[in-house]
Amino acid sequence: MPSKIDMLAAKLPQAVVCRDPDAIASRLGEWRGRFVGATSLLLRPRGVAEVSQILSHCHALTIGVVPQGGNTGLCGGAVPASDGSEVLLSLEKMDEIRRVHAEQFTLAADAGCVLADLQEAARRQNRLVGISLAAEGSCQLGGNLSTNAGGVNVIRYGTTRDQVLGIEVVLADGRVLDLMRALRKDNTGYDLKQLFIGAEGTLGIITAAVLRLHALPAELFTVCLEVDSPAAAVALLAEVQSLGGVAVQSLELMPQVGVDLVVEHIPNCRQPFAGEGPWVVLTELELADVAHRESIAQKLLAVPGVRDGVVAGNAQQATELRKLRESFSAAQKREGASLKHDLSVPIGAIPRLIAEGGRRVVALCPGARVVAFGHIGDGNIHFNVSEPTADGERLVQAAPAIAEALYELVVQLEGSFSAEHGIGQLKVDLLARYRSAVELDLMRSLKRSFDPKGILNPGKVLARERLP
Numbered sequence: 001m002p003s004k005i006d007m008l009a010a011k012l013p014q015a016v017v018c019r020d021p022d023a024i025a026s027r028l029g030e031w032r033g034r035f036v037g038a039t040s041l042l043l044r045p046r047g048v049a050e051v052s053q054i055l056s057h058c059h060a061l062t063i064g065v066v067p068q069g070g071n072t073g074l075c076g077g078a079v080p081a082s083d084g085s086e087v088l089l090s091l092e093k094m095d096e097i098r099r100v101h102a103e104q105f106t107l108a109a110d111a112g113c114v115l116a117d118l119q120e121a122a123r124r125q126n127r128l129v130g131i132s133l134a135a136e137g138s139c140q141l142g143g144n145l146s147t148n149a150g151g152v153n154v155i156r157y158g159t160t161r162d163q164v165l166g167i168e169v170v171l172a173d174g175r176v177l178d179l180m181r182a183l184r185k186d187n188t189g190y191d192l193k194q195l196f197i198g199a200e201g202t203l204g205i206i207t208a209a210v211l212r213l214h215a216l217p218a219e220l221f222t223v224c225l226e227v228d229s230p231a232a233a234v235a236l237l238a239e240v241q242s243l244g245g246v247a248v249q250s251l252e253l254m255p256q257v258g259v260d261l262v263v264e265h266i267p268n269c270r271q272p273f274a275g276e277g278p279w280v281v282l283t284e285l286e287l288a289d290v291a292h293r294e295s296i297a298q299k300l301l302a303v304p305g306v307r308d309g310v311v312a313g314n315a316q317q318a319t320e321l322r323k324l325r326e327s328f329s330a331a332q333k334r335e336g337a338s339l340k341h342d343l344s345v346p347i348g349a350i351p352r353l354i355a356e357g358g359r360r361v362v363a364l365c366p367g368a369r370v371v372a373f374g375h376i377g378d379g380n381i382h383f384n385v386s387e388p389t390a391d392g393e394r395l396v397q398a399a400p401a402i403a404e405a406l407y408e409l410v411v412q413l414e415g416s417f418s419a420e421h422g423i424g425q426l427k428v429d430l431l432a433r434y435r436s437a438v439e440l441d442l443m444r445s446l447k448r449s450f451d452p453k454g455i456l457n458p459g460k461v462l463a464r465e466r467l468p
């Protein structure tokens with residue numbers, strides 16, 4: 001008796017079907033190795049018609065479908081169940097950039113396009129894609145939309161959600177929803193496309209999108225400042241945002257302890273200051289008039305709590321400063337065990353989050369090193385914790401209590417326990433716990449309405465429901 005998955009494979013064009021265990025194995029783990037799934041069938045459609053065909057068969061056979069882009073997500077969202085009952089749907093063959101329309105500042109592309117390729121295509125026409133993150137060399141447009149990716153430029157351009165003008169989606173039963181309109185104004189009923197953005201593949205399979213583009217910024221003015229405290233960094237943010245003729249491209253907060261780890265573990269990284277922090281802010285600014293560089297630097301240095309500053313004199317120095325920030329996760333990984341919490345709070349609450357959160361962590365695991373850094377303009381702090389220099393095992397034991405203490409604090413501060421990375425399978429319990437009954441009720445109603453058989457990325461975002 002053939003299994004349901006064998007029956008599905010037999011119904012599809014052979015060019016779409018991959019049953020090679022080696023090719024499949026490389027796609028079954030999550031980036032950090034926290035989740036590993038199983039499946040005997042990988043599907044690689046070449047266009048929306050084949051995605052539609054796959055979904056209609058999966059719907060008829062009631063087979064769970066797990067969409068996968070670049071598999072750089074950090075919550076296990078693109079990993080299938082470990083019992084082998086689901087199929088993996090990779091969009092990698094759908095990688096056509098349909099059009100870069102420089103005049104109207106739009107780009108239309110298939111969901112399998114790698115983000116860096118889209119950025120390059122836009123750049124060739126003097127345009128910019130407003131999404132940028134460290135995984136851009138491998139993450140894909142469909143994954144970016146499905147996770148509503150953030151990144152370092154959110155302060156300037158917003159999240160992925162803000163970049164999307166149009167979208168094409170295949171629904172659970174195989175119907176194609178074509179919303180590839182490149183309109184900036186379109187008040188015609190519910191904005192359906194927004195439902196699929198950030199839905200992590202649980203409401204439909206995104207096959208293409210139209211993005212808005214931006215003008216390429218002029219050469220950026222990169223400034224690194226040594227500050228007393230997170231409160232001084234928040235004051236600096238307010239100052240820089242109120243300066244005329246200045247657009248803030250990024251503004252990142254880094255603790256000295258994190259800079260020390262980067263300098264220790266990552267080649268060619270140096271301390272930006274002779275002093276000892278304790279905090280460093282790195283900002284990139286687009287100036288309406290470069291002649292104002294000196295006066296703007298002086299204004300930033302005059303903000304209370306700012307101790308010192310360096311200005312990148314050329315592109316090479318700017319890259320070196322950026323590398324400090326971009327290397328935080330890699331340096332922590334080399335140092336040993338670390339815990340990661342992707343938190344957001346109202347910007348004014350950042351100092352309290354860091355101070356009170358730090359106290360709670362150290363009380364639960366004496367000697368643990370708090371490496372809280374991130375995009376302060378978005379209120380988004382990656383509240384990471386590195387193991388104590390002695391007896392690292394203790395951190396792993398304390399991990400659940402630390403997470404609990406931080407999430408409780410975030411709730412008190414009216415923040416979010418998942419600012420950027422979504423829910424996937426990692427945070428399903430947290431969503432059920434921290435979102436209100438009304439929110440959860442509406443989310444479940446939406447899921448049932450879009451996917452009555454529960455075949456789309458089962459068990460991600462919301463707990464699995466019994467299939468009919």
Ligand SMILES: Cc1cc2nc3c(=O)[nH]c(=O)nc-3n(C[C@H](O)[C@H](O)[C@H](O)COP(=O)(O)OP(=O)(O)OC[C@H]3O[C@@H](n4cnc5c(N)ncnc54)[C@H](O)[C@@H]3O)c2cc1C
Nearest residue numbers: 069070071072073077140142143144146149150151201206
């Ligand atoms: C080094 C590194 C740095 C990162 N930095 C950031 C950052 O700054 N900001 C940030 O927000 N994230 C960041 N991330 C997380 C990750 O890169 C983003 O979430 C990214 O948008 C995921 O894209 P992907 O193509 O890899 O998606 P995947 O990991 O393949 O999938 C993510 C989710 O989307 C679903 N999905 C994928 N494609 C589709 C589709 N076509 N239709 C429907 N559902 C789909 C999957 O099922 C899964 O639930 C980082 C990750 C790494 C490894």
